[in-house]
Amino acid sequence: MSDLDTFRAEVREWMASHLTGKFAELKFRGGSGEGDALPELRKEWERELAAGRWTCPGWPREHGGRGLSVAEQVAFQEEYSRAGGPGRMGHIGEGLMGPTLIAFGTEEQKKRFLPGILNGTEFWCQGYSEPSAGSDFGNIKTRAKLDPVSGDWIVSGQKVWTSLAHLSDWIFVVARCEEGSVGRNGLIFLLMPLAQSGVEIHPIKQIGGGAEFNSVFFDDARANARDVVGQPGDGWKIAMALLGFERGISTLGQQMSFQQELDLIVEISKENGSDRSPAIRQRVAYAWTGLRAMRYLAMRVLSDDQSAETRREALTYKYQWSNWHRDLGRLAMDVLKMDANVVSHDPRRERLQQMFLFARADTIYGGTNEIQLNIIAEQGLGMPREPRGKL
Amino acid sequence: MIIEFTPDQQMIREEAQRFLREQSSSEATRRVVDAGASHDVGLWNSISHELGWCAMAIPEEFGGLGLGATEVAMLMELTGARLACVPFWSTVCLAAPLIEAAGSEDAKTRYLGAIAAGEIAATVAFGDLSVADPLAVTSVKAVKSAGGYVLTGKVAQVIDLAVADLVIVPAKLDNGAIALFTLERDAGQVIVPLKVLDGTRPIASLELAGVAVSAAQRVDAGGLTAAAAQSALAFANLGLAAEQLGAAQGALDVTLAYIAERVQFGRTIASFQAIKHRCAELVVGIAEARSLVFGAAASLGEADADESALEISGARVLASDLQFRAAEEAIQLHGGVGFTWEYDPHLYFKRAQASAALLGARDAHLDSIAASVFGDGGQK
Numbered sequence: 001m002s003d004l005d006t007f008r009a010e011v012r013e014w015m016a017s018h019l020t021g022k023f024a025e026l027k028f029r030g031g032s033g034e035g036d037a038l039p040e041l042r043k044e045w046e047r048e049l050a051a052g053r054w055t056c057p058g059w060p061r062e063h064g065g066r067g068l069s070v071a072e073q074v075a076f077q078e079e080y081s082r083a084g085g086p087g088r089m090g091h092i093g094e095g096l097m098g099p100t101l102i103a104f105g106t107e108e109q110k111k112r113f114l115p116g117i118l119n120g121t122e123f124w125c126q127g128y129s130e131p132s133a134g135s136d137f138g139n140i141k142t143r144a145k146l147d148p149v150s151g152d153w154i155v156s157g158q159k160v161w162t163s164l165a166h167l168s169d170w171i172f173v174v175a176r177c178e179e180g181s182v183g184r185n186g187l188i189f190l191l192m193p194l195a196q197s198g199v200e201i202h203p204i205k206q207i208g209g210g211a212e213f214n215s216v217f218f219d220d221a222r223a224n225a226r227d228v229v230g231q232p233g234d235g236w237k238i239a240m241a242l243l244g245f246e247r248g249i250s251t252l253g254q255q256m257s258f259q260q261e262l263d264l265i266v267e268i269s270k271e272n273g274s275d276r277s278p279a280i281r282q283r284v285a286y287a288w289t290g291l292r293a294m295r296y297l298a299m300r301v302l303s304d305d306q307s308a309e310t311r312r313e314a315l316t317y318k319y320q321w322s323n324w325h326r327d328l329g330r331l332a333m334d335v336l337k338m339d340a341n342v343v344s345h346d347p348r349r350e351r352l353q354q355m356f357l358f359a360r361a362d363t364i365y366g367g368t369n370e371i372q373l374n375i376i377a378e379q380g381l382g383m384p385r386e387p388r389g390k391l
Numbered sequence: 392m393i394i395e396f397t398p399d400q401q402m403i404r405e406e407a408q409r410f411l412r413e414q415s416s417s418e419a420t421r422r423v424v425d426a427g428a429s430h431d432v433g434l435w436n437s438i439s440h441e442l443g444w445c446a447m448a449i450p451e452e453f454g455g456l457g458l459g460a461t462e463v464a465m466l467m468e469l470t471g472a473r474l475a476c477v478p479f480w481s482t483v484c485l486a487a488p489l490i491e492a493a494g495s496e497d498a499k500t501r502y503l504g505a506i507a508a509g510e511i512a513a514t515v516a517f518g519d520l521s522v523a524d525p526l527a528v529t530s531v532k533a534v535k536s537a538g539g540y541v542l543t544g545k546v547a548q549v550i551d552l553a554v555a556d557l558v559i560v561p562a563k564l565d566n567g568a569i570a571l572f573t574l575e576r577d578a579g580q581v582i583v584p585l586k587v588l589d590g591t592r593p594i595a596s597l598e599l600a601g602v603a604v605s606a607a608q609r610v611d612a613g614g615l616t617a618a619a620a621q622s623a624l625a626f627a628n629l630g631l632a633a634e635q636l637g638a639a640q641g642a643l644d645v646t647l648a649y650i651a652e653r654v655q656f657g658r659t660i661a662s663f664q665a666i667k668h669r670c671a672e673l674v675v676g677i678a679e680a681r682s683l684v685f686g687a688a689a690s691l692g693e694a695d696a697d698e699s700a701l702e703i704s705g706a707r708v709l710a711s712d713l714q715f716r717a718a719e720e721a722i723q724l725h726g727g728v729g730f731t732w733e734y735d736p737h738l739y740f741k742r743a744q745a746s747a748a749l750l751g752a753r754d755a756h757l758d759s760i761a762a763s764v765f766g767d768g769g770q771k
Binding site: 266269270275281282284285286288289290292293294295296297299300303304305307309310312313315316317319320370372373374376377378380381383384386 | 394395396401647651658659661662664667668670671672674675677678679680681682683685686687701702704705708709754757758760761764765767
């Protein structure tokens with residue numbers, strides 16, 4: 001048995017012995033479209049993971065992680081998902097905030113914030129999008145004004161599509177700190193507690209009935225002077241670097257959950273006779289093929305191959321998985337036939353119905369299909385850039 | 392498993408790319424197509440003799456380099472991108488793997504050695520090139536005679552037959568089993584080159600009107616097993632998928648070059664979002680197909696053979712779709728000149744049709760994947 005197999009066995013064993021008892025209820029929950037399901041129990045699960053040192057396993061050892069290799073992190077993600085590990089409440093802290101602080105934070109910030117992420121006691125959300133700064137992220141209007149007495153930053157404006165803000169403790173906010181600046185210039189990256197009088201959180205009920213997104217309103221809310229990451233004016237640089245930390249390792253776990261959805265579709269179609277339709281069979285086979293291609297693409301992207309080809313093709317990953325998933329939603333409903341129309345508490349059917357609805361968001365968040373194609377054309381193929389408008 | 396090329400593989404790839412850029416031009420392809428020739432003689436000589444590409448995947452004990460599917464897929468991809476008119480696929484991905492999988496020791500020593508040395512081009516006279524399992528069907532009969540066998544029958548289409556120094560003929564014995572026979576040049580067979588739509592890959596018919604062959608010309612080691620057929624076809628389909636992927640990349644490259652120059656409304660047409668997005672969508676398709684082709688190549692021989700066969704079927708599906716889309720877009724984005732003889736898109740378009748039909752169309756491959764995913768052995 002290779003070291004990697006031994007490691008996989010260790011993860012499997014740990015999951016089998018811990019995702020049980022009161023946590024058994026969490027199996028396969030909190031995924032696509034129900035990120036707000038069973039929040040208290042899932043936070044407790046984060047602390048259970050932390051006790052086993054399974055939060056932040058990819059972080060360097062000196063910062064409390066296990067310093068796992070890419071291959072080991074992939075193995076962990078796969079085994080976690082295979083075992084039915086629930087959607088991670090700590091994902092934003094572990095995957096985005098932590099690595100950003102490790103790279104750009106002060107010693108004091110690291111000391112203050114990393115332990116809460118590692119221990120599963122402090123949860124983070126991401127204050128990027130605004131009503132008029134969606135695809136055009138540079139069009140941020142939220143303002144941060146320096147309070148000359150305290151050195152604190154006073155923040156006013158609105159963030160939107162903030163996942164799990166209502167269940168989080170902290171938010172990182174990109175705001176405009178230089179009066180009159182436009183685009184990427186004059187932005188600041190701030191860490192702010194959500195529990196303060198100037199912050200209001202309004203959940204947004206989404207297509208499937210759940211509410212994992214929120215609008216977050218800031219009305220003279222305060223960020224402590226010591227909670228600026230980088231320098232005022234560095235906001236764009238930090239914000240982009242943060243997105244770069246998501247190297248796609250967690251997507252291998254996501255693929256495992258896609259595989260489970262496909263397995264469910266096959267299982268149900270065998271029960272209800274959809275498997276006799278040649279068209280359904282071909283679509284299932286096509287979905288299988290796309291998932292396999294996606295898996296190998298992820299493995300290329302995670303490798304050290306820095307050829308122009310691999311870098312260009314890495315840009316296609318988001319477009320690929322999101323469109324694949326959206327198509328899978330349609331396939332799932334076609335397999336369910338009339339049962340698709342009836343709201344069900346059969347967990348298998350419910351999962352597919354939620355997936356069908358929420359997958360519509362996949363091609364919008366994190367860069368819409370249209371933005372992805374611009375990126376592939378401009379950065380991947382070197383085609384002319386889109387002109388900017390004047391409005 | 393992390394998928395990446397080794398430094399040696401990178402080097403083979405870069406060298407091949409450089410060589411083909413210089414030696415395998417659109418003009419060279421057109422000379423073959425316009426003359427209705429069997430192949431590009433100079434290019435094939437360089438590839439087979441000087442560069443030793445045919446030796447790549449042949450085991451060292453038979454004079455090859457003992458490298459694997461990844462190296463062959465790389466070369467297939469690159470020759471596909473240039474629409475190189477050479478019998479590389481038929482020799483390296485059809486004939487050699489079949490001899491290696493099913494041949495006797497004598498046959499391997501003799502023929503694999505000659506292929507590795509670049510001395511011969513070879514092909515296989517499958518009974519029906521359009522099906523996913525072409526080794527299961529043959530219209531050629533082999534009747535035992537005093538000195539060996541007598542072969543009778545007609546094969547409608549054989550790829551690269553006119554250039555092949557050696558053709559492997561699957562033929563049905565009296566007992567219904569399929570055996571493999573070899574015919575060298577001028578051994579009594581009648582070869583009629585066909586006028587084809589895709590002139591980059593010639594096809595001829597083969598007629599055997601009672602051709603006597605010696606017992607030594609039967610080259611299978613006691614019958615063709617299902618495992619041997621599967622192993623040979625895996626290579627054939629993987630090579631073809633890689634070639635289709637390459638042709639898609641080639642069609643996109645030709646298109647990108649054209650639209651970067653073509654000016655309308657005071658700007659290059661490459662600056663229009665409608666056009667950028669369609670090129671970007673082709674990159675998505677290329678990324679998917681390339682990942683599956685090279686992922687399947689890396690796991691061929693490592694993973695379970697049935698699993699590999701499914702991945703390769705998937706690679707054919709993606710590559711066939713992609714090659715067509717890329718060729719169609721090449722015509723459309725070239726505008727008026729896209730459907731002229733003078734510009735290259737039609738060459739890619741015709742090749743897309745010709746390749747998609749080979750060794751099982753898209754639906755056949757999807758059916759075999761479905762049979763496995765549903766675990767029911769096929770449509771009820």
